[in-house]
Amino acid sequence: MSAILECSGLTKQFGKKEALSEVNLKVERGQIVGLLGPNGSGKSTLIKLANELLTPTNGTILIGGKKPGVDTKKIVSYLPERTYLNDWMRVNQLIEMFSDFYENFNPEKAYDMLKSLKINPEDRLKTMSKGTKEKVQLILVMSREAELYLLDEPIGGVDPAARDYILQTILRNYNEKATVIISTHLISDIENILDYVIFINQGQVVLTSSVDDIRDEKGKSVDSLFREVFKC
């Protein structure tokens, strides 16, 4: 089976600024991967390119061997870094909408998770706090039986207890054949669930390694390696 995500000479320029520069990556299936880097390093750009929300300036990006398009969108579940849902909709309307458009959406899972987090499905998004909205967004994304989950800062705006719940949810809903790519800078929180890390800085990949290798060979935690590599 092909790698779930493959980048080849991937470059993205915004005017004069090069957000991604000749990125070569191969992410295998069945892994939880951390895409780690300081602000503005190109993490979100890479993820947006995988979702066809940006077009590459150069190079290619392939999801399951295909270029981003309708087929890849069916198997990719994406959580953006922002509130992107229609504010006026109720949670149950959103669940209905996701069920309508995505064949692999599992509404029961969604309702279960909402119940655990004590979120009322009848509530309108407009009336929720930012943190609650983010939880709803995450629930919708994780309720899909996708092959690739792209989570851009999933735990940033959320309290520590909910963070734990979210990470547990990711682990629990994790289908062995699926890959989860989490982009974040809250490394110590997620370090324990990661299999593999990609360090990215100023649009270039500086390190790729399995977490085990880092711990065994370098004898450090991912968090301390990060601080070392990205020292200001």
Next chain:
Amino acid sequence: MLGKLMKYEVKATGRIFLPLFLALLIFATITRFLSSIGPEAWDTPAVISIVIYGIIMVGMFVMTLIMMIQRFYKNLLSDEGYLMLTLPVKPWQHIVSKLLVSMLWIVASIITAFISSLVIALKKGDLTNLLAEFTALYQRAIQELGSSVYIWSFEIIIMLLISLASGILITYASIALGHLFNRHKMLATFGAFIVLSTLTQIFFTILGMFPGATYLSNLHISANDIIGMQRIAHLAMAGGIIFNALLCSAYFAITNFILSKRLNLE
């Protein structure tokens, strides 16, 4: 998928338009009621009511314009775009669903406005009179033109719809072209609109220079000879429809190309 997109589009826009339609009809009814109560004491409320009615009417049409633009810009090229454009749906389906739903609301607004004006203006027995007049007109038309009345009505409706579509599509194309710019998107959008409109005008002028076109513009349609003139008139109408359709395709192609191959969602 197109049907599903349209369903959600109607849901999202209906919550704005249906209350407006309702408000319009309510104020038409209130105005009617207040105007028909005789004594002058009711004049002021009646005037207020009709002013509010007028404001709602204008507001409704302005809203169809704003919605048309906003649904395309806000829902596809702004934060909501992160949801819409990651749906497993091709960009052309997004364009078509928004186009059709915008057209739906514009037509619905016109019909509601018409009905509301009848609510205000119609007196007892007027409706029966009007219907009688229409039937008479219809009979006369069939007498004179035969079954081509249907063809004419069909052509006129198509012409109106295509013109409406081309107006909406040129707006979408302008917004899409504006999206290509990193800064000053608003300015770029207006600029694109001006450029597209100018190109359209040039297109029509060039068309007008073709031999035979002057023949069309110098046709003398005599009332005595409507039957004979019909063929040429149909041709002219068909020509208009085809050219408008070409414009629609061009605007659509521009918009689709930008959404598929030049998207840069910020």
